[in-house]
Amino acid sequence: MSMTITEKILARAASKKCLGPGDNVWVEVDILLTHDVCGPGTIGVFQREFGRQARVWNREGVVIIPDHYIFTADQKAHRNVDTLREFVKEQKLPHYYDVGTPDYKGVCHVALPEGGHVRPGEVILGTDSHTCTHGAFGAFATGIGNTDAGFVMGTGKLLLKVPKTLRFRLEGEMPSYLMAKDLILKVIGDIGFDGASYCAMEFCGSAIRSLSMEERMTICNMAIEAGGKNGVIEPDEKTFEYVRSRTNKPFEPVYSDAGAGVETERVYDVSQIEPCVAEPHVPSNHALARERRSVKLDRAYIGSCTGGKLTDFLAAARLLKGKRVTIPTFLVPATVEVAEGLSRELVNGKSLVEVFAEAGCEDIAPPSCAACLGGPADTFGRTKGSEVVISTTNRNFLGRMGSKQSRIYLASPYTAAASAVAGHIADPRDYL
Amino acid sequence: MKTIRGKVYVVRDDIDTDQIIPAQYLNLVPTIPEEYAKLGTYALCGLPDGSAPFVKPGAPKAEYTILVAGRNFGCGSSREHAPIALGAAGIRAMVAESYARIFFRNVVATGEFYPFEVAERLCERFATGDEGEIDPTAGTIANLTAGKTFAMKPLGAVAPVVEAGGLFAYARRAGMIK
Numbered sequence: 001m002s003m004t005i006t007e008k009i010l011a012r013a014a015s016k017k018c019l020g021p022g023d024n025v026w027v028e029v030d031i032l033l034t035h036d037v038c039g040p041g042t043i044g045v046f047q048r049e050f051g052r053q054a055r056v057w058n059r060e061g062v063v064i065i066p067d068h069y070i071f072t073a074d075q076k077a078h079r080n081v082d083t084l085r086e087f088v089k090e091q092k093l094p095h096y097y098d099v100g101t102p103d104y105k106g107v108c109h110v111a112l113p114e115g116g117h118v119r120p121g122e123v124i125l126g127t128d129s130h131t132c133t134h135g136a137f138g139a140f141a142t143g144i145g146n147t148d149a150g151f152v153m154g155t156g157k158l159l160l161k162v163p164k165t166l167r168f169r170l171e172g173e174m175p176s177y178l179m180a181k182d183l184i185l186k187v188i189g190d191i192g193f194d195g196a197s198y199c200a201m202e203f204c205g206s207a208i209r210s211l212s213m214e215e216r217m218t219i220c221n222m223a224i225e226a227g228g229k230n231g232v233i234e235p236d237e238k239t240f241e242y243v244r245s246r247t248n249k250p251f252e253p254v255y256s257d258a259g260a261g262v263e264t265e266r267v268y269d270v271s272q273i274e275p276c277v278a279e280p281h282v283p284s285n286h287a288l289a290r291e292r293r294s295v296k297l298d299r300a301y302i303g304s305c306t307g308g309k310l311t312d313f314l315a316a317a318r319l320l321k322g323k324r325v326t327i328p329t330f331l332v333p334a335t336v337e338v339a340e341g342l343s344r345e346l347v348n349g350k351s352l353v354e355v356f357a358e359a360g361c362e363d364i365a366p367p368s369c370a371a372c373l374g375g376p377a378d379t380f381g382r383t384k385g386s387e388v389v390i391s392t393t394n395r396n397f398l399g400r401m402g403s404k405q406s407r408i409y410l411a412s413p414y415t416a417a418a419s420a421v422a423g424h425i426a427d428p429r430d431y432l
Numbered sequence: 433m434k435t436i437r438g439k440v441y442v443v444r445d446d447i448d449t450d451q452i453i454p455a456q457y458l459n460l461v462p463t464i465p466e467e468y469a470k471l472g473t474y475a476l477c478g479l480p481d482g483s484a485p486f487v488k489p490g491a492p493k494a495e496y497t498i499l500v501a502g503r504n505f506g507c508g509s510s511r512e513h514a515p516i517a518l519g520a521a522g523i524r525a526m527v528a529e530s531y532a533r534i535f536f537r538n539v540v541a542t543g544e545f546y547p548f549e550v551a552e553r554l555c556e557r558f559a560t561g562d563e564g565e566i567d568p569t570a571g572t573i574a575n576l577t578a579g580k581t582f583a584m585k586p587l588g589a590v591a592p593v594v595e596a597g598g599l600f601a602y603a604r605r606a607g608m609i610k
């Protein structure tokens with residue numbers, strides 16, 4: 001029986017020859033990811049259910065990355081990181097990226113592959129809905145809650161339902177002004193906010209293959225914004241190159257069989273796709289940037305696991321070089337590695353740090369989730385009133401960045417940067 | 433499972449987890465009993481301004497037992513704080529047209545309440561404050577205020593897990609873990 005990449009990864013993890021959509025199978029988990037917001041609760045469940053003396057199923061398999069509430073005076077947030085620290089020490093966990101140490105990385109979904117913890121063909125579960133990001137590397141990756149994660153911590157297994165696969169074939173050459181974010185916002189706009197509920201979203205085609213690993217991450221990151229269980233892209237030489245530069249661990253790539261049955265297949269010609277935004281308050285509210293020029297903005301925000309990677313800042317810098325922003329523009333690199341890249345990478349002989357400073361952006365914040373999810377009252381970039389924000393993040397939910405009165409428009413880094421210059425929503429083609 | 437009767441709170445489509453429990457309260461850890469209770473007091477406080485308060489200011493819990501919703505309830509983040517906040521606030525069952533996947537799974541895993549599905553658009557058939565009654569044997573939910581009864585979809589494999597009190601209790605009962 002031919003199977004999709006998602007089915008094949010799950011079959012292998014469940015030690016089954018074949019399986020299909022709707023089957024419930026116990027899978028062996030390779031990596032369990034957690035962070036400071038859901039880690040303490042997961043640890044609480046694990047200790048309550050397995051006992052204080054219990055050991056995690058596999059020390060190599062647990063990766064803990066504090067990233068959400070880092071640069072805050074909130075006492076409970078500090079207490080939560082202390083809980084992680086204590087647990088890591090007790091359990092002697094080797095993969096912990098502690099705050100305030102040289103190990104600190106930042107946003108978990110960018111940090112996880114950076115740390116070499118994402119490998120093709122593996123099963124990655126995380127206590128964060130954007131764990132689906134890691135499907136960009138040809139892995140099966142999905143978000144789970146604390147109770148499920150506590151169960152995985154103790155047993156290394158979880159009962160999963162095999163999802164149907166929705167295939168998205170994106171063909172053609174990427175226009176210079178278009179980014180992965182435009183592609184995924186278009187797809188979500190077409191299928192709707194719950195259009196991929198319980199399904200795997202498989203992305204393929206020449207346009208997908210042409211994307212960098214970071215851009216592929218942007219695509220899979222937002223699968224959850226259509227309700228998808230996982231996003232996935234078949235691995236190729238680019239994937240292997242990235243993964244091998246980060247880890248020596250062996251891995252076995254998995255590919256969809258020719259003729260594997262999928263629920264639906266949609267085909268796109270990317271040359272027909274235009275820069276866009278998602279209007280408040282759901283990511284499926286698709287609108288073309290050029291048709292929303294009348295929307296005045298108070299703020300631009302470039303950051304998060306979706307839009308705070310090095311590629312994202314490079315794009316923003318290419319647009320901003322030699323120009324000035326007209327609204328406060330907040331920059332939050334996802335990880336320390338991205339932040340270092342901002343000083344290293346050059347655009348027209350100037351570092352990104354210089355380009356952003358000359359363009360009049362706010363001082364670059366230290367890496368963390370920051371205002372992507374609002375967070376404690378003192379969070380960098382958090383909205384406080386009725387700000388209208390253009391943001392490279394993944395969610396424009398009511399109150400997502402802090403204030404219920406503020407309105408968030410999601411966009412690519414090109415569109416966000418062009419809009420920061422214009423002071424209203426703008427099409428990057430007018431500024432590049 | 434026994435009959436569940438009480439006041440109903442009604443929301444519509446696409447209620448995301450940020451509305452169920454806004455991110456600023458995610459510093460609370462659900463396995464710490466006082467913080468579990470505290471999460472309940474913030475349940476649904478992220479709904480748009482002008483919505484009827486789900487938990488009255490200063491009250492320890494909501495006066496509602498049943499939550500009725502439209503499509504895609506619980507979309508967004510994987511925060512288990514969301515079903516926990518609703519359970520801690522006093523919700524014992526909810527009835528929606530559809531749920532987001534991770535939220536539904538978290539409801540079952542925590543055993544906080546019963547997540548029923550209905551084909552009918554119940555958020556148009558109930559108003560906040562109506563008296564509701566869920567009869568699990570008959571598979572129905574009644575609006576006692578309006579005097580109408582609606583069929584629910586069977587809970588299937590999910591029922592015994594919630595009944596047992598969640599994933600761990602169920603797995604122990606079934607001999608999957610010690």
Ligand code: SF4
Binds near residue numbers: 109130304369373394
């Ligand atoms: S950057 Fe935003 S979406 Fe990504 S993990 Fe952090 S809070 Fe979640």
